[in-house]
Structures are given as C-alpha cells and as structure tokens.
Amino acid sequence: MFEVLVYVYENYWQGDACPELHQLSRKLTAVGFEAEEIQAALVWLNGLNIAAQNTQIGLPAEADVAGKPVTATPASSGFQPQSAASLRVYSVAEQEHLGAQALGFVSFLESSGVLPPHMREIVMDRAMAAPGDPLALDDLKIIVLMVYWSFGEEPDALVLDELCDDADFRVAH
Known part of the structure; x- marks a missing residue:
C-alpha cells in the first residue's frame, strides 16, 4: 500500500491534480501495481480525503480589509485552538499500533x-487505519x-528532508 501512496505523492504532488479514485485505480493498474495494493491504498486515500474535507468544512473564505479572500484558519472556523498547557494522551490502541518510535516522531514534529x-x-487517524x-x-x-x-x-x-531522508545512511559530523 505504501508504495502506491509514494507513487501518488510523487506523480500528483499537488493533491488537486490527482484524478478521481476510479480513474486513479486504472492508472495505477496500468503502471503495474497489484490489485490488492491499489484497493488498500484507495480505501486509505478515501479516508484521508474525508478527514481533510471534514477539517476544512466550515472554512469560509474571509475577506481582508481590501476585500480579497483570505483562507480561514482552523481557529477562526469553529476549531478550538489547542492551549499551550494541553496534553494529547494516546490511547493504549494507538500506543500499541504506532509504537514508541512513531509516537516519538509525532511528538517531535508537534513540538x-x-x-x-x-x-x-x-x-x-490515518496511521491507525494503516x-x-x-x-x-x-x-x-x-x-x-x-x-x-x-x-x-x-x-x-528541513521537515521535508527529515520525512524523506533515510536516517540509516546519515553520517554524523
């Protein structure tokens, strides 16, 4: 499944350029991915699309003083901003499924x-679905x-480098 996701990311680097899921399925089949991998990736991508759309629902375009549309922030669209003193507690299922290394990486990105x-x-959500x-x-x-x-x-x-770089081949200076 992850090979298919990497292919989608590399070939449709702008999410809005990605074709509908049924068309994407045909293209992935033509490239040579196995049907099971394609199906798993499409189900996962559909969940991602739903999650992203639900997060963006209610993000009306606001207008600035000049009348130009401005994208709303999550805080201005009904999402409550996270307090600096808040703490995300991971469930036992999340801890077991992600493991210490992955949760540490999420914490690193967040901090x-x-x-x-x-x-x-x-x-x-998407990690739990993987x-x-x-x-x-x-x-x-x-x-x-x-x-x-x-x-x-x-x-x-720098974040892109951290996400794409293979740490096994890094040389400490």
Whole structure:
C-alpha cells in the first residue's frame, strides 16, 4: 500500500491534480501495481480525503480589509485552538499500533511546530487505519507527507528532508 501512496505523492504532488479514485485505480493498474495494493491504498486515500474535507468544512473564505479572500484558519472556523498547557494522551490502541518510535516522531514534529493539532489528529487517524503492528517509522513519514499533500501544503525544506531522508545512511559530523 505504501508504495502506491509514494507513487501518488510523487506523480500528483499537488493533491488537486490527482484524478478521481476510479480513474486513479486504472492508472495505477496500468503502471503495474497489484490489485490488492491499489484497493488498500484507495480505501486509505478515501479516508484521508474525508478527514481533510471534514477539517476544512466550515472554512469560509474571509475577506481582508481590501476585500480579497483570505483562507480561514482552523481557529477562526469553529476549531478550538489547542492551549499551550494541553496534553494529547494516546490511547493504549494507538500506543500499541504506532509504537514508541512513531509516537516519538509525532511528538517531535508537534513540538517543532510543524504539525498543528488538527493535522496531527488526521495523521493519527490515518496511521491507525494503516497496516503494521507496530507501524514502521518510514510508513508514518509517508502518512505525514500524505496529510500535508491532502491540505495542498508542502512542508518546509528541513521537515521535508527529515520525512524523506533515510536516517540509516546519515553520517554524523
């Protein structure tokens, strides 16, 4: 499934350029992916689309002083901003499915300020929907990239490097 997601990310780097799921299925079949992998990825992508749309529902375009549309923030659209003193407690099921390494990485992204709470919750939802017990860190990184992709955002260069770089081949300076 993750190979299919990587292919989708690389070939449709702007989420809105991605074809509908049935057309995407035909294209993935033509490329040579197995039917089971394609089906699992499409179900997962459908869940991602639903989660991203539900997060963006009620995000009316606001107008600035000049009358130009401004995208609403989650806080201005009915989402409550997370308090600096708040704490996300992970359920036993989340802890078991993700494992310490993946949860540590989510915590790292969040504490670095690059994974806002509403995106973190989508990452957690999609991670729980992914196969693997525990989920491999590389698979979690793909999920994080796909969540950014679903919002039409690209993480900044340092975060993108962290998400795409293979740590096994890093040389300490």
